[in-house]
Structures are given as structure tokens and as C-alpha cells.
Amino acid sequence: MLLTTIYIIAIIAEAMSGAIMAMRRGMDLFGICLIGIITALGGGTVRDMLLNHYPIGWVKHPEYLLYTSLAAIATTFTVRHLHHLRYVFLVVDGLGLVAFTIIGCNIGLEGGVHISIAIIAGMVTGVFGGLLRDLLCHQMPLVLQKEIYAMVSLAAGAAYVAMLKAGINTGTASVLALAGGVTFRMLAI
Template sequence: MLLHLLYLVAIIAEAMSGALMGMRRGMDRFGLCLVGTVTALGGGTVRDVLLGHYPLAWISHPDYVLITIGAASVAAAGARWLRNWQRLFVTVDAIGLIAFTVIGCDVAATLDVSPAIVVLAGAITGVCGGMLRDLLCNQMPLVLRQELYASIALGAGALYVALQACDVAPAPASIVVLAVGFAVRMLAVRFRWQLKVFTAADSGGAG
């Protein structure tokens, strides 16, 4: 399956991004592996706990954990070189965001929930890994103030659900969503699109 392959690529990329952020925060080797793993598998874990969808993916497939630990270790060892790959990371991260979202929608769709929850489940899968990474690194989650990241996950999820409601089969629907979502995400990064950021001034200094 294309989607499964993209999933593996995405968890490797996310594990590396988590490990690199952990390095900048002075973590040890264990910390890097843990943050990498949480970044990669946290979104799906939050989704499944909220949906009561057991067993969790990485509990039935512990090899996912080994993959993320391996990816985090490689990232730690090669960090000096990886900084030249910034562009590659952004690209793979964009693929990951959309792949996670589509997979999250697919999981929720197998349960008895409304379409709005299917879309939400997709977005949760896409963004919660990064949110947990930021919490572990004691930073305010970047997704709460940046670059249309979560909005693109919500939009991709909505498009995927809408296509299936119009009787498009899952496989072509996935491909369309991946293409559109990836393109929008890369454009958002390239042209620094963002939602209005609020400041203390907007809240009248008090709120």
C-alpha cells in the first residue's frame, strides 16, 4: 500500500525531527529516542485513546517503536550533516502530515462516529505528535501559532471525507488528498501564509 509506505516514511521523518529538537534542548541519548518516538507515534496514540480504539498500533506492532528509536539515533549521530537537509525535512514533514491525517480518518471511519469526528481524528493524528514533542521540550506547541499547519490537516481531512461521501473510492481519494494537501502545505511554507496571530494588544491588554 502506498499509504503504509508513506506512513513508514512519515514516522521516520517525525522521529528524526523530534530527536533534533531534543538535541537542541540538551537531552541525553535516551531522551532523544523517547522524544523522537513520541513525536512519531504520539498523534496516533492520542487519537486511539480518545476513540477507545485498542490495541494501539505500536502495541500490536512493536517494530514501529524500534524504527523510531533507530531513526532518532541516526538523526542524533548525523545531526551535523542533517542541517543541510532542512528543505528535505520540511518536504517529508509535509508528506507525513497529510499521510497521518488520511490514516487517522481511515481509522475513525471504521468506527461508528460522525463525519465531523472522522475529520477531527485525522487532524489529531496529524498534529498531536508535534504537540507532545513541544510539551516534552517545555515549549508552547508551535502548531498553536504557526503557518496553517493544523488548518491544512483539518482541510485535508474534510476533503477526504467529502470525496468518500461523493462515492470516490478510498485509494483515489487518498491520492487526491495527498497531492492537494502536500501542494497547499508547501505553498504555505514557501509564501509564509499564516492565520492572523493575536497579540496582547488585540486582547485590549487585559482580556
């Protein structure tokens, strides 16, 4: 429940960050929406395709496409004022990264893959949306140049899976991974 709430907030924030980059590249409204959607949902999509985990999240929950495209459209009207919220965005971005990671780890573990693959599934969920955004916006993927983002995802995923294997329940492990991951992310700024 906590994880779902954070997830929804995080895909909205990611869609807004994608939309801002698309606007800077002079894209039209369709491009802004598509980049917003792909930034928010692309990591989970790649993960599901790699793990043969169908239906993909947004196929099962079309409302995610609605939330993220509305967030992208809303961004075009409010972008001038969004810089006031930059600290809010940083926290949400950190929370989202770790929430994406935990969800990806869970889907890997449910699929019965090796724990190393579950951690990779978490990292793919966390960072591949931004990587696809950068590819489509025609710039060098940021995640390949600033490793902290991927490191937070891998560390949070590894810690989360380790806690589950140590017998800690999912809820507690999620909260601890979220708290630790976001702190790690904030300290690294």
C-alpha cells in the same frame, strides 16, 4: 500500500525532527529516543485512546518503536549534515502530515463515528505528536501559534472524507488528498 509506505517514511522523519529538538534541549540518549518516538507516534496514540481503538498502533506493531528509536539514534550521529536535507524534510513532513490525517480519518470512519469526529481524528493524528513533543521539551506548542499546520490537516481530512462520501474510492481519494494537502503546505511556506 502507498499509504503504509508514506506512513513508515513519515514516522522516521518525525522521529528525526523530534530527536533534533531533544538534542537542542540537552537531553540524553533516552530522552532523545523517547521524544523521537512520541513525536512520531504520539498523535496516533492520543487518537486511539480518544476513540477507544485498541490495540494502539505501536502495541500491535512494535517494529514502529524500533524504526523510530533507530531514527532518533541515527540523528545524533548525522545531525550536522541533516541541514543539507532540509527541503527533503519539508516535503516528507508535508506528506507525513497528510498521510497521518488520512489514516486518522479512516480509523474514525471504521469506528463508526460522525464524519466531523473522523476529521477531528485525522487532525489529532496529524498534529498531536508535535504538540506532545513541544510540551515535553518545555516550550509553547508550535501548532497553537502557527495555524497553517493544523489547517492543512483539517482541510485535507475534510476533502478526503468528502470524496469518500461522494463515492470516490479510498485509493483515489488518498492520492488526491495527499497531492492537494502537500501543495497547500508547500505554498504556505
